[in-house]
Amino acid sequence: MNRRDFINLSGLGVGGLLVGSIPVMGYAVPSQRLLEPGADVATKKRLADIALNAAKSRGATYADVRIGRYLQQFLFTRETRVQNITNAESYGVGIRVIANGTWGFAATSDVTPDGIAKAAQTAVSIAKANARLQKEPVQLAPQAGVGEVSWKTPIKKNAFEVPTQEKVDLLLKVNSEAMKNGASYVISNMFFVNEQKYFASTDGSYIDQDIHRIWPTFTVTAVDRAAGKFQTRDALSSPMGMGYEYLDGTASEKILAPNGLVGYRNAYDMVEDATLAAKQAKEKLTAKSVSAGKYDLVLDPNHLGLTIHESVGHPTELDRVLGYEANYAGTSFATLDKWKTKSFKYGSPLVNIVADKTQPHTLGTVGYDDEGVPAKQWDLIKDGVLVNYQAIRDQAHIIGEKASQGCCYADNWSSVQFQRMPNVSLKAGTEKRSVTDMIKGVEKGIYIIGRGSYSIDQQRYNFQFGGQLFYEIKNGELVGMLNDVAYQSNTQEFWNSCAQLCDQDDYRTFGSFFDGKGQPSQISAVSHGSATTRFNGVNVINTGRKI
Incomplete structure (x- = not known):
């Protein structure tokens, strides 16, 4: 299954921030699967060399390979209910080459020596076919190989290690406090992403990266039924390149602004924001x-x-x-x-x-x-x-x-x-x-x-x-x-x-x-x-x- 084989989550509003289905990539898996280790660096280097060598043997003048494991957890709630929880994993290899001065690309979910070699050969064949239409050769800026290196998002708490029930409890508390303070309806969501990416190229780079992102969000709605009006207020959170420490209060940073407003930097109090949002949505009805x-x-x-x-x-x-x-x-x-x-x-x-x-x-x-x-x-x-x-x-x-x-x-x-x-x-x-x-x-x-x-x-x-x-x-x-x-x-x-x-x-x-x-x-x-x-x-x- 590739990126275009989305698991469509129909019927779930996301506060007007997103339209249509949410792009969930890969297969649905149990939450425990998100904690299992992927292939080790030595294995990924060996597989990457198979791709690079296969591409060069077929005539590629440049090649790079990305071995990727992409993990997602998305949680959706409304008022007192959990609407959906989605855990997804996608794993495979993408190979890009230059042959006859032209780009070629192929990808495979068959992460075996044979599967990777075949994908590299396909990428070169595509490049050579494309070359018939190429007017000018690709001019690739030089980039010295960096050798074997790694990089990780500097997180304090991996969001995937936090029990799902703890996350659900926080979302339902957000909803409850918003309702207590004047919201007629409330939806709240959490999005967690982990990209485990290994990159190698004929320039001499072998780069292992572990990237984390987090986004908690909600929308509260206040209704004046007598007047037939409603107003909303979305979360003032920001998606971050952080772990669950963004939400658990261990790194709280607030920016106090006029009129009792609060801005958040590198930490976010979701319950506090939802409580204030409900009051402000009601105030908007008579503004x-x-x-x-x-x-x-x-x-x-x-x-x-x-x-x-x-x-x-x-x-x-x-x-x-x-x-x-x-x-x-x-x-x-x-x-x-x-x-x-x-x-x-x-x-x-x-x-x-x-x-x-x-x-x-x-x-x-x-x-x-x-x-x-x-x-x-x-x-x-x-x-x-x-x-x-x-x-x-x-x-x-x-x-x-x-x-x-x-x-x-x-x-x-x-x-x-x-x-x-x-x-x-x-x-x-x-x-x-x-x-x-x-x-x-x-x-x-x-x-x-x-x-x-x-x-x-x-x-x-x-x-x-x-x-x-x-x-x-x-x-x-x-x-x-x-x-x-x-x-x-x-x-x-x-x-x-x-x-x-x-x-x-x-x-x-x-x-x-x-x-x-x-x-x-x-x-x-x-x-x-x-x-x-x-x-x-x-x-x-x-x-x-x-x-």
Whole structure:
């Protein structure tokens, strides 16, 4: 069974965060199976050499092999019920080669010497067949082999070792406390992923990695039956590259914000957030509807992360800039001619955005990417100017880079690796400034927290974003909750309106656990960090107004 053989979980809402079925990869297995060790490193090295030697013997000038074991546990509850628990495992080998200057790829779940050798031979045959249509040979940026190395997500508690009943008890407690505090309905979920990946290449790399991710989330709904209205509030958690310590309180870090709001960094109190969410959902039922117009926006990191993802992360993907994604997800306004000028003002001078595969506790952090390139950090936007893109080994020469930036990824052994977004984050301000300090300087504005509905055009330029919570700012103070808020802008206008940043003490991350790209579509997980940030004179519309 490969990545495309999804186990469809129909009928399960996930708080509006996900649409349709949840991508569960592989076979359903008992939870105990998730704790069984995979093949040892010596065995994986021996199998990898079989693939590399078979590919070279058939004429490959380059080959890499990924032996992958992918584990998932997803839990779904609603009010007092457990709706579903899914445990899944996927295990197999993907082999990529260059022959006659052209890529070829094949994968197999037959993880035996014969099965792997046959897959390598198939990959070379595919490459040679593709070469008949190839106009220019692949130009692969050099990458020195790193020898035999390993890397692990630095977790304190493996989520798969925590008893399923303990996780269910926490979710049901979340639901119970939300209901006690005014929620009419509540769903809560947990997602745990472990990627055990072994990469080897003819460059001389043998890399063993053990990657963990976690995402607890919920949606509470408050209903006013007399008025026939309802409001929701989603969790303010962030998916993280951590273990269960994110949830068990052993590393609690809270960011206190105005109006009794709490932000979370590297730890998350799910019960506390659900309790507050129920109260806020009820408050939203009677909140004043916003008056459309120009406002200064104070954007919390849990909200701004999505705007970064859509208006900076995607448009700086080089394959998208080059048009490779046009059929599926569109292109990019941030074209090569703008980059070549070295003066294109993507944002104000305060805007410094970095791509980073090394940031602790984040979803995109690894030791090495799926081409064996060490993880690194680099600038995308510096002092407001577009200075670089996201590129992998066969793209680096296009933008004059001598090496890959290490952002190649495949979501499964059966998927071919390609350019995927690294963590893309806005650097915090250098001057000491809290959220309260920032709000004091706003005469007419809105403080926005959490991600909501959004839309953006196929070039990632014109957009509209909503949120979870909205608070009106008048003369430097929060004066009450608002409803029906969304802001409209274009990417360049928006980022050039960036006027103020909180400092590193307020810095937090937002994450996307199931980010889609490619044909056939693959998912990946990526984080976006920022401190609370102010944008001046942004157009706000009323989304509740009837036409």
